[in-house]
Amino acid sequence: MYHELLLPDIRQMIDEGDEAGLREFCDILHPAAAAEVLREMDPARVWQVLAFAPMETRVEIFEHLGLPHQVELVDEIDRDRLSKIIEAMSSDDRADLLGRMDDEQVEQLLPLVTKAERADIRRLLSYPEESAGSIMSTGYASLREETFVRDALLQLRSQAPKKETIYYIFVLDDGGRLEGIVTLRDLILAKPDKVVRDIMNRDVISVRVDEDQEHVAREVARYNFLAMPVVDNQNRLVGIVTHDDAMDIVREEADEDVQRMGAVEPLQDDYIDTGAATLAWKRGKWLLFLAVVALFTAEVLDRFEETSAKHVWAVLFLPLVLASGGNAGSQSATLVIRSLALSQDRRQNRLLGLLGRELIVGLILGGSLALLGFVVAATWFERPVLQALMVAMTVFLVVIFGTISGLVLPFATRRVGLDPALMSTPLITALVDIAGVLLYYGLALWLLDVLG
Amino acid sequence: MYHELLLPDIRQMIDEGDEAGLREFCDILHPAAAAEVLREMDPARVWQVLAFAPMETRVEIFEHLGLPHQVELVDEIDRDRLSKIIEAMSSDDRADLLGRMDDEQVEQLLPLVTKAERADIRRLLSYPEESAGSIMSTGYASLREETFVRDALLQLRSQAPKKETIYYIFVLDDGGRLEGIVTLRDLILAKPDKVVRDIMNRDVISVRVDEDQEHVAREVARYNFLAMPVVDNQNRLVGIVTHDDAMDIVREEADEDVQRMGAVEPLQDDYIDTGAATLAWKRGKWLLFLAVVALFTAEVLDRFEETSAKHVWAVLFLPLVLASGGNAGSQSATLVIRSLALSQDRRQNRLLGLLGRELIVGLILGGSLALLGFVVAATWFERPVLQALMVAMTVFLVVIFGTISGLVLPFATRRVGLDPALMSTPLITALVDIAGVLLYYGLALWLLDVLG
Incomplete structure (x- = not known):
């Protein structure tokens, strides 16, 4: 303000x-x-x-x-x-x-x-x-293990002005290897004639300099650290990542996830600071790709030219069919992608366990939407019962299909080593659209002809 | 692992x-x-x-x-x-x-x-x-301003075991009012015979106990604080919010934004920990609402029964038209919503400035997709040039409409005091769908009849 x-x-x-x-x-x-x-x-x-x-x-x-x-x-x-x-x-x-x-x-x-x-x-x-090394600071405070607590405090006093933080102090050996960590709180509480070795914590949690920044931020959040030590492959301390930098990364990575999920290639700067040309480029790539997927839907529709000419009324419910499947799929994908991105929880690796729950959710949601579709088709649009039933059946199937796809596709994307967030909401929608047309024109309207 | x-x-x-x-x-x-x-x-x-x-x-x-x-x-x-x-x-x-x-x-x-x-x-x-009071801790360290630095360190030693942090120490008067702040670094660096009053920072940034937790987390991130003091309406210190709690809130709030944008009512627990019934309920509400919006699209299509019977071919490009507009709208909404949620930048309030840029982006994207639509309609689907032109025109207009809606709707939602993230990607898509049908059947195909 x-x-x-x-x-x-x-x-x-x-x-x-x-x-x-x-x-x-x-x-x-x-x-x-x-x-x-x-x-x-x-x-x-x-x-x-x-x-x-x-x-x-x-x-x-x-x-x-x-x-x-x-x-x-x-x-x-x-x-x-x-x-x-x-x-x-x-x-x-x-x-x-x-x-x-x-x-x-x-x-x-x-x-x-x-x-x-x-x-x-x-x-x-x-x-x-995006590696730990690219975000770390080299302004860490350090001590030797044989230092007395009273001397340690004096040493810190001289180090303090140039250091990012003096609340975590890293204990290094001759070769710069990380041997332990003491907090300033430990030092203040310790007797002055103790030696750093006696009060330091030896089970130091650290990250490797070549690890991904997202991993680093997640570890900082997990352990509530003020600063995470970054070491090289010989366990030599090369820097620290402080809590405020970790917070910035958490925010950045959330932004990137959101942007990927919205089918925008992640922006380098804030939206506000990004020029029209960059925006058009980062969005255009995805829009064109999605348009091509939409053309496959057109291609599928084209195969059903006869059906569609015979059942012109059917186009009315096409938006409902496509939207229901796409939205159900987007919901699942949204939940799964964030869960995969954030959680350390190993249970998320058990796709099978999640599939069962998602199927139940799909049945409930598909059933509710099918009922709505049936009632609306039969009353508001005054379609014959059999037609309304076919609309309802399609909605039911497409919602279940969407729900399952929204769960499975991010998992599959991760399995092949890509970011699950690439399974953007619009892409899931586009893929479910194709399935929706097949189920509607290929199955439901065909059944209608058979039964009628 | x-x-x-x-x-x-x-x-x-x-x-x-x-x-x-x-x-x-x-x-x-x-x-x-x-x-x-x-x-x-x-x-x-x-x-x-x-x-x-x-x-x-x-x-x-x-x-x-x-x-x-x-x-x-x-x-x-x-x-x-x-x-x-x-x-x-x-x-x-x-x-x-x-x-x-x-x-x-x-x-x-x-x-x-x-x-x-x-x-x-x-x-x-x-x-x-979700107020500052609900997330704060009362385990803060405090001092009086007349205390000598050497005594302050002794006092901290006795406070330390019970406090959340002793790295930020709050200076309070008789009535518990927040007068200043010293960091443990300041204390370590100060001469022992100085008085806290002389080294404390009086321009304390604090938050009110009734403020929203999201605001608190944003302020912690903004100032890179280890702990943010929380005061009541008489400036009495009532608690602190530490950096790790602020980080958790940033993550939670990002999750909530993502879920809202994916048309899911925010979950209380992790996705993994949420039961099928809760999931179905939190998703079903939105799905039903979106289905009703899709039925309005059906209603609009119904008005064009004659046009649609005359131009059965037109249904082929309906997915392309709807997807292009919806996706362009989702992209804008995604970018705008996150920007509104995160940034302290006042420039984001200048809708007019953003409108100009978004219009340029819309023109570029609309133009590219229209070109694609024209070429594909004319060659792949072998439609006459005039029909292909009408498809291209619709795509062009609907992309611009989507882009602008995706920008304006979140702003409008915020203006009426609601969370901009309520303008979920599926909702923007659904609204742009209606516009897409109107532009396609109402304008383009009508023009085709007039021109043909």
């Missing part, structure tokens, strides 16, 4: 050169809130405002602006000043930003950054996208 | 009365992992295993089991032992569990709990569902 109220004030302050006001804005507002206001302004003005913030706040606000805005801002400032900000940024945010910039820009920038930071940047940039 | 491997071992240990083995299982495994194994076992056996865990671990494992399993377990243990566990649980998890139990059960249990805990339980149970 800050934005609309503050924006004109800030603009006026810039125009009037009100240094005290701008300084106060940067100082008092939480960096996340300040960033939200600045996001509404053009890049040149943002830098004018940020000039009044002390370096630390400047970097924090910059980090909160988010990637698309950071990329825009980078073009509007000279390399020297930019390199100072890059140096001070947290290592994961920095790697994200540099990963988005032109290679040329990055190569011009890196020589201006201190050698240690440069090595850190190059290493983080080398991890594949 | 633990489950399948450990489960037979554990069963054997119980059967053989292998105390040492069971003790080790409870002791070595992370409580979250132990809970995952136990979730596969029947309640009586779970208690047999938990009996070997020390009280603290027992409660941690119990908390990790999750609500549906906790409710089952509660029935299998005597009230005295249960009251001990209830007493030791964290205040938010405890309130959730008691909120799910029968009132009668709760009333029998409460007298067995200490008076202080009882008051805490009653207060937490009194907050409305």
